[in-house]
Amino acid sequence: MxxxxxxxxxxxxxxxxxxxxxxxxxxxxxxxxxxxxxxxxxxxxxxxxxxxxxxxxxxxxxxxxxxxxxxxxxxxxxxxxxxxxxxxxxxxxxxxxxxxxxxxxxxxxxxNEGHDFQWDHGAMNETGKANHFYEIDSKHRGASVFGWSDDNSEAIDQLIRANVEWVAVIPFLHQENENTSQMEVPESMESYGRRDSSFVRAINDLHKNGIHVQLKPHLWMQEGWRANIQLRDDREWDQWFESYRKNMLKYAEWPKKHKRSFFVWAPS
Incomplete structure (x- = not known):
């Protein structure tokens, strides 16, 4: 049995x-x-x-x-x-x-907070196009968005309705844990993986709809927390920053390669 x-x-x-x-x-x-x-x-x-x-x-x-x-x-x-x-x-x-x-x-x-909130639907943007209020008052109306797909039209429509004019597109960098001396590095600066292609597609879709883009690479670990990276010596720190540099340079090349303008924010 x-x-x-x-x-x-x-x-x-x-x-x-x-x-x-x-x-x-x-x-x-x-x-x-x-x-x-x-x-x-x-x-x-x-x-x-x-x-x-x-x-x-x-x-x-x-x-x-x-x-x-x-x-x-x-x-x-x-x-x-x-x-x-x-x-x-x-x-x-x-x-x-x-x-x-x-x-x-x-x-x-x-x-349940027990309050009655009435949403002002008149504040929604129903024009189907970004209003570009940033050019008037220099205020960023932005959102961080994850999970881009092959068809981003519905998601972008919702962003425009909510008057979002800036979007942080967030690709992930990877390393094993807090004691790993370097993060994963692309095999070639010229090659693009499936995830890279999805981000490029999302950026193109956002720009076509008049939305500004901030590319924000984000370090993700299998174990531990990125704020607690602890390496043994200067040699390991040099290796880590070299891998960081290679990843950031790849993203910094995107605007030129794809003839698009967006900010690349390097996390500290």
Missing amino acids: MKKKGIHLLLLYLSLWVVTFVYFLIRFSGRDGSFAEYISFFFELASRTFILIGFHILFILCCGLYFVISHFVKVGRKKGSGTAWKQFSFRFLLPIVFLIVGFKTVVFINA
Whole structure:
């Protein structure tokens, strides 16, 4: 019996990876890039610590569900399906419903500030074009936006309606942890990956709609926090700043290559 359950859990583990891979392909198949690039990007993501932790938490939850279902199937064989469904409903489904309803209730109570706010819809820009108020009063009406896609028209329309005239486009730089002596560096300053292409497309879409762009590279770590980088000596710091310089130079070349004007903000 234990051997049989072990095989089932192994099949469940492998099936979860297959489902995750298929979901990834469906999610990203509409973007620019070859099938080999998608596979390479998937394995790159799958090797990251936070992805692995999330996946194995999901696997543990699925294991728990497997044991619950196995238990009530056994009850059904011994006492009949009617008894099994009653026990399943009262001992499993009902407590989950109470937990969800209770959690939602607590969130609602904490989030409900109890004030009546009337939105002034007359402040919205319904012209479909950026107003360029910045040229009048030099005030930045901006937003940081993540998750650019192949079709950004709806998102840009919403930005224009909200009178946003400046947008921070945020590509991510990567390094393993706080003690890594250098961040990841592009293989070639001339080549563009799938993510680079999505940012270039977003910048072009924003400029076509009269919105100014600030390119804001953002350092992301698999473990730790970027404000706590601690290296052992000057040699490692030199390596880190050299990798930083190469990344920033690549982004600094974008305006010239794509004949677009935007600010490149170098994080400190």
